[in-house]
Amino acid sequence: xxxVEQSPPDLILQEGANSTLRCNFSDSVNNxxxxxxxxxxxxxxxxxxxxxxxxxxxxxxTTVATERYSLLYISSSQTTDSGVYFCAVEDRGSNYQLxxxxxxxxxxxP
Amino acid sequence: GAGVxxxxxxxxxxKGKYVxxxxxxxxxxxxxxxYRQSLGQGPxxxxxxxxTGAADDSGLxxxxxxxxxxxxxxSTLKIQRTERGDSAxxxxxxxxxxxxxxxxxGPGTRLTVL
Numbered sequence: 001x002x003x004v005e006q007s008p009p010d011l012i013l014q015e016g017a018n019s020t021l022r023c024n025f026s027d028s029v030n031n032x033x034x035x036x037x038x039x040x041x042x043x044x045x046x047x048x049x050x051x052x053x054x055x056x057x058x059x060x061x062t063t064v065a066t067e068r069y070s071l072l073y074i075s076s077s078q079t080t081d082s083g084v085y086f087c088a089v090e091d092r093g094s095n096y097q098l099x100x101x102x103x104x105x106x107x108x109x110p
Numbered sequence: 111g112a113g114v115x116x117x118x119x120x121x122x123x124x125k126g127k128y129v130x131x132x133x134x135x136x137x138x139x140x141x142x143x144x145y146r147q148s149l150g151q152g153p154x155x156x157x158x159x160x161x162t163g164a165a166d167d168s169g170l171x172x173x174x175x176x177x178x179x180x181x182x183x184x185s186t187l188k189i190q191r192t193e194r195g196d197s198a199x200x201x202x203x204x205x206x207x208x209x210x211x212x213x214x215x216g217p218g219t220r221l222t223v224l
Contacts, residue, residue, distance in 0.1 A: 004152075033212065033213070035215075040217075041199060041217065041218055041220075042215070042217050042218075043153075043201065043203075043215035044215075045212055045213070045214065045215075048211075048212040086152050086153075088152070088153075096141065096143075096158055096165075096166070096205075096211075097143070097155040097158055097166060097168075097169065098143075098145075098153070098155065098213065099155070100152030100153050100154070101152055102150075102151060102152055103151075103152055
């Protein structure tokens with residue numbers, strides 16, 4: 001089945017810094033989503049982005065489907081950005097189930 | 111109106127017992143998914159419903175796990191003869207359509223099997 005790899009596994013930054021999180025996937029996908037899991041465990045959709053670039057406030061994402069990767073950019077980090085960021089892809093043969101990466105754990109220090 | 115809700119938020123049970131976990135999707139969402147998340151890992155797909163029917167149950171680990179969605183809205187995940195390895199957070203998600211779509215997650219049920 002399709003493999004999803006995220007990097008880095010852990011990231012510690014000072015408040016105000018910028019960061020780039022990466023997601024590589026091993027095969028063609030129907031869609032790709034980025035999620036933020038807060039320290040209380042709630043998963044929040046950030047982007048639905050099978051291709052192209054989207055922006056939402058301080059966050060933006062780019063997916064290059066032909067090269068099988070996606071990037072999540074966080075600018076001017078705040079402590080509330082802390083948590084785990086997951087990339088999840090829908091395998092074309094999978095009947096809409098999401099295949100998840102292991103996540104990037106982000107800690108923003110005040 | 112509200113998002114996906116799940117009950118209970120926490121469930122502690124003894125090995126060998128039966129448990130039921132409930133998911134209320136966003137009103138009007140036809141697709142419903144169950145996932146399981148172990149500590150330090152990403153969620154793992156269990157089952158997908160489209161309406162009342164299980165369109166894909168390939169992620170259920172064994173026949174102790176079963177899920178229903180009798181009226182196409184609320185879903186119940188049922189686990190028989192629980193084992194310590196079943197301990198995890200069980201997540202439910204829903205999406206509006208019949209195709210590839212954004213999935214919206216509930217807060218999860220943390221299951222602990224002693």
